[in-house]
Amino acid sequence: MTTPLVQRFADRTAFVEAAAADLVDRMADAIAARGTCRIALGGGSTPRPVFERTAAADLSTRIDWTRVHIFFGDERCVPPDHEASNYRMADQALVARLGSKNKPHVHRIDGELPPPEAARAYAAELGDAPLDVVLLGMGNDGHTASLFPGRPEAGERSARVVAARGPNAPVERVSLTLRAINEARAVRFWVTGEDKAERIVQVFREIESGAPALPAAQVQPTSGDLVWFLDDAAAARL
Numbered sequence: 001m002t003t004p005l006v007q008r009f010a011d012r013t014a015f016v017e018a019a020a021a022d023l024v025d026r027m028a029d030a031i032a033a034r035g036t037c038r039i040a041l042g043g044g045s046t047p048r049p050v051f052e053r054t055a056a057a058d059l060s061t062r063i064d065w066t067r068v069h070i071f072f073g074d075e076r077c078v079p080p081d082h083e084a085s086n087y088r089m090a091d092q093a094l095v096a097r098l099g100s101k102n103k104p105h106v107h108r109i110d111g112e113l114p115p116p117e118a119a120r121a122y123a124a125e126l127g128d129a130p131l132d133v134v135l136l137g138m139g140n141d142g143h144t145a146s147l148f149p150g151r152p153e154a155g156e157r158s159a160r161v162v163a164a165r166g167p168n169a170p171v172e173r174v175s176l177t178l179r180a181i182n183e184a185r186a187v188r189f190w191v192t193g194e195d196k197a198e199r200i201v202q203v204f205r206e207i208e209s210g211a212p213a214l215p216a217a218q219v220q221p222t223s224g225d226l227v228w229f230l231d232d233a234a235a236a237r238l
């Protein structure tokens with residue numbers, strides 16, 4: 001039986017501060033250990049304020065971003081300038097705010113391609129080396145990345161990247177699989193808001209029972225460390 005490791009914060013500000021500081025620490029550890037950091041950024045809306053905080057000089061200058069390879073945990077199959085693009089959100093909130101001489105290598109999922117083709121191209125770019133850091137969110141249905149409950153790709157354990165489908169537009173997606181996520185050296189869930197509180201209880205119960213069914217509950221890194229960063233609203237029913 002495993003008990004999820006949780007860091008809980010009284011409000012959104014404290015959550016953002018802690019998540020950004022932890023992110024920079026994990027990236028600095030990877031660069032110190034291996035000379036580079038391969039990180040998969042999370043999508044949706046929760047990461048935006050944390051990326052903006054990370055881009056602030058007091059944190060961002062702790063990282064040699066030229067040694068960082070940015071990947072994405074998932075992407076909606078839309079152009080990079082589309083409002084739903086996870087790439088666009090990360091570029092606006094983080095990459096574009098970094099100094100011109102301190103830019104990371106960004107490996108975008110090509111949302112304009114047909115999903116299977118985009119997944120093949122991204123898998124080739126991602127390669128077989130484990131990611132150092134994977135940042136995840138959780139939907140209130142228990143999905144993570146673009147692995148949705150009941151979808152066949154959520155059960156994929158040989159490929160590291162899959163074409164996926166979500167219940168709401170943009171339906172077509174590309175996502176890391178649980179294999180790629182669970183191979184990572186450090187995995188972080190960033191979950192906030194009261195609307196996630198009930199599902200957090202179910203996910204934690206599934207983890208503790210040893211019978212994880214929801215995709216978010218199946219994130220159990222083989223050897224990497226996993227920490228759930230929650231604000232009090234999301235943790236309210238624990």
Ligand code: 6PG
Nearest residue numbers: 043044045046137138139144145
């Ligand atoms: C996506 C994300 C997805 C997200 C959750 C939570 O592309 O939508 O990768 O897994 O993390 O849906 O989204 P919010 O942070 O917007 O609640």
